Amino acid sequence: MAAERAREIDALGKRLCGLKLMLRGPVFFAGRSGFSAQLQTRTHLSAIMEDLELVPFGGYISDDSDFHGTAKTRKKLESHSKRSTSKQLVQTWNETQASHPVASPVISGKIVPDVLYNRLEGVQGARQLNETVDEFLKRLPPKTTTTGPWIWITCPVVKNEESKSRHAPESEESPEEMTDRASALLSQFSGEKERIINANPTSAQSSITRKLGPLREQLKEDILDLAVSCGVTSGKWMLFPKPDDVNRVWRLVAEAVVDGRLGDTAKVAPADPPNPFTGEQKQSSHLICVYTKDFSDLDDVRRVLAEMVELGLAPRNAADGAIYYKADVYTYLNIDSSNPYGLKASLYSSKDLAGLSKTTHTKPSALGGSTKRKQQTLTTMLGDGKKRRR
Numbered sequence: 001m002a003a004e005r006a007r008e009i010d011a012l013g014k015r016l017c018g019l020k021l022m023l024r025g026p027v028f029f030a031g032r033s034g035f036s037a038q039l040q041t042r043t044h045l046s047a048i049m050e051d052l053e054l055v056p057f058g059g060y061i062s063d064d065s066d067f068h069g070t071a072k073t074r075k076k077l078e079s080h081s082k083r084s085t086s087k088q089l090v091q092t093w094n095e096t097q098a099s100h101p102v103a104s105p106v107i108s109g110k111i112v113p114d115v116l117y118n119r120l121e122g123v124q125g126a127r128q129l130n131e132t133v134d135e136f137l138k139r140l141p142p143k144t145t146t147t148g149p150w151i152w153i154t155c156p157v158v159k160n161e162e163s164k165s166r167h168a169p170e171s172e173e174s175p176e177e178m179t180d181r182a183s184a185l186l187s188q189f190s191g192e193k194e195r196i197i198n199a200n201p202t203s204a205q206s207s208i209t210r211k212l213g214p215l216r217e218q219l220k221e222d223i224l225d226l227a228v229s230c231g232v233t234s235g236k237w238m239l240f241p242k243p244d245d246v247n248r249v250w251r252l253v254a255e256a257v258v259d260g261r262l263g264d265t266a267k268v269a270p271a272d273p274p275n276p277f278t279g280e281q282k283q284s285s286h287l288i289c290v291y292t293k294d295f296s297d298l299d300d301v302r303r304v305l306a307e308m309v310e311l312g313l314a315p316r317n318a319a320d321g322a323i324y325y326k327a328d329v330y331t332y333l334n335i336d337s338s339n340p341y342g343l344k345a346s347l348y349s350s351k352d353l354a355g356l357s358k359t360t361h362t363k364p365s366a367l368g369g370s371t372k373r374k375q376q377t378l379t380t381m382l383g384d385g386k387k388r389r390r
Helices: 002-015 042-051 071-083 086-099 133-139 161-166 175-199 205-230 246-258 298-310 328-332 350-354 378-383
Strands: 027-031 034-039 151-154 235-239 265-268 288-292 324-327
Touching (some): 205 328, 246 265, 246 288
Antiparallel strands (some): 265 288
């Protein structure tokens, strides 16, 4: 008889397809409609089995079977069940869940949005929480999308009060105030440059350039110090893929951003609209910006560069060329390669960082020293206006 019972129990175990019954405490079974009941006794178990359209235990498992645990375990569970109503058990479950919150599940590759925070949520030109990366790339392929000025993607973070306040632009100094103060520094340099030129009318241009060198270096340090003190510390590695290759390169960047391999945000310039008269579309390249939070954090700037090298987005060897990193403060000040101050438009190149050891850090005087840094959020950058800036 015992052997026959054992065979019946084994057959039932196979039919349950791996469903485990752990009757050491309150147990819940997931039916078709989710967590449907609390199981404590054989009566409850039979009801659940019936709800799941499985065979009942009657005729399969006897009271003398150790399937329900030892006699001591069964007595303890039955006593606990008699003292608890179904309502009390559900209430206990809810309280337990509330004290140990977990992220909602991913369904068909889509993350439940109420768990995560996306600073660009609601922006038409950005990836939303309710769409996969593939859906985002199909909706806004940079090669053919003409609405802009930018297509954005960011890595969502777990939603909490800290993540929200961290990206609240009203808690930080505005870029406009920073640019006003930086513009005063530029004007001061221009005035000093004019004074030196007027004081040396017969000097060669090379001589004037040497005299301006220390002033130009000081201007650079003052601007970067100001940016750090104002919290405008973000910067970006820049890529310039051809139109025929931009979709592929942008996919690599977008997937890496969401996976957390690069910085937390990236953007790409969409296609230029065709000429309204000829219909021609002339565009030599698209700009892709891969952001980091702090241009003075060389470890992070180097880390992102190393990931880009591994992804094939940046040259591995200096002989194969270089990519460049630009601080956003220069973007706000419209400092490009032809600026009248003689400043380099880029802060770093991949060749520069390849020659630095991992323990090398920027000079405190140039990058704000121990000044408390507040990250200027990229949300405010969406107000760049119709003109695209880089």
